[in-house]
Amino acid sequence: MIRLENLTKVFETPNGPVVAADDVNMEVPEGEICILLGPSGCGKTTALKMINRLIPLTSGKIYIDGKDTSTLNDVELRRNIGYVIQQIGLFPNMTIEENICVVPKLLGWDTERAKKRAAELLDLVALDPKLFLKRYPKELSGGQQQRVGVIRALAADPPVMLMDEPFGAIDPINREVIQDEFLKMQSELKKTIMFVSHDIDEAVKMGDKIAIFRAGKIEQYDSPDVVLAHPANEFIADFVGADRTLKRLRLVTAKQVCDADAPAVSRHGRAKDAHAMIREHGTHVAVVLDADHHPVGYVTEDMVEGASGLVHEFARALPATVPARADLRAVVSEMFAHDTMWLACTDDSGRYVGVITQPAVTGALGETYRRAGKAA
Incomplete structure (x- = not known):
């Protein structure tokens, strides 16, 4: 579970202070995916990066599984958080197996345990370990590299994952495939996930909850169903689109x-x-x-x-x-x-x-x- 209480971030600039996150309050239940959604510059990425302290908060509290994260040092905090970004950042001189094993080895896992974990995770995202473990990143397509980037963040089995537009750079066909594989994996692993996106269709497909930001504040935080059926205000209605009833077709099988x-x-x-x-x-x-x-x-x-x-x-x-x-x-x-x-x-x-x-x-x-x- 992730809980944000009165989370605020003020950046000092030559033109004066800029409020990037303004008294953000929300709770993401254990095992759920929360999508942070909104226009550019609305504060969603700032809120995400404050959770693993890539951006220091100005005020407020962050709790992970009931523990106040201000009591943890940076290393302790980040050991419990997987982080995935759009720019995958695989090490080009390492094999896929070595890339996935980086964090487990830093945490003192023995080699066999780390290698077993790498094979299990590749299998979870439909990449045959026999074919991919010994390959290098340049030998994989962009979509395959993105899958490896996702599972690398899962290698040490963190309870929480932060994802910053992880599929944004992938073409639409591969994006659908990766989203499906990720949801299948999440149905087994049940991680607590905060996920930044700019795409309402992705949010509806991927999220258990959606938080829509504007100017550093959360305008609405609810299930995709409620956000689409009952937008809280005109801004939300415009943001999710006039075709929001059709978008709701994604929510029923x-x-x-x-x-x-x-x-x-x-x-x-x-x-x-x-x-x-x-x-x-x-x-x-x-x-x-x-x-x-x-x-x-x-x-x-x-x-x-x-x-x-x-x-x-x-x-x-x-x-x-x-x-x-x-x-x-x-x-x-x-x-x-x-x-x-x-x-x-x-x-x-x-x-x-x-x-x-x-x-x-x-x-x-x-x-x-x-x-x-x-x-x-």
Whole structure:
């Protein structure tokens, strides 16, 4: 847990004092990601750097896991904090393994333990240790180097991580991949993370909480859902954008919305049984499954009404399927691309888990607005 109390930073300049952080108060629960967001010069990076004392604070208190950090010296403090910046800063003359092992070795870890940790962390971000441990930074792409930069900060297993626009220099495609890998890693490691970003889409995707800064002050601190559904003022509304309802599609997965009880029939089943199931459920369509429970087609009520024979004789190919873990933005995109009101959802093995419809997506957005309203 990180708690900032009345955190203030005043810089003395030739033109007089400048307040970069103005009485900042916030608490980040253990195991959560808090995104610090706002326009350039708003104080978010200053607040971040005061936590590991790269910038000394003017006044206020910082607590990590309930301990007042002013009682720790710089070395003690930074041993418990991983720090990741946009300019990765890997040592070019060291292998990837050596880069990751730098901090553990400084902390007195034995060589075997440090090397084992390096291999485990590479595996966590989908870089095969057998291929990457002995390579040098110049042999990696920019995206791969950025992943190494992230896990290097995790090498000594710090409880807290500070990240200053860590994915900002990566192209959009690789950024999505790295974000996904990082979230997968965070789901296992549950670090407490403060993360500076300038990108509202990144904040919505990555954050458990968002703190939006303006002129050194926090204008709103809440979950992405509440910030998007109920911006605290006009500045927040303008900052998150007029399309904030569409941004909220990122916050709900297909699995949360899909109908697991929607009709599904075996391709070798009887057509009249499929018709009866469709009528009973009232959906006008049934997904057709193969022997491994993979969706391979569909039949409508009209197609099998009064029909004799087997389902596969009448079935048509599915326009597309979506993974149950996909967010609603991806689902809606597939629906528009294939001009359909519904899609079959699958698990990671491609097995059928239900059907998601456009009305269900609309209903889910309405429900999250209502929930956000109650939370606010």
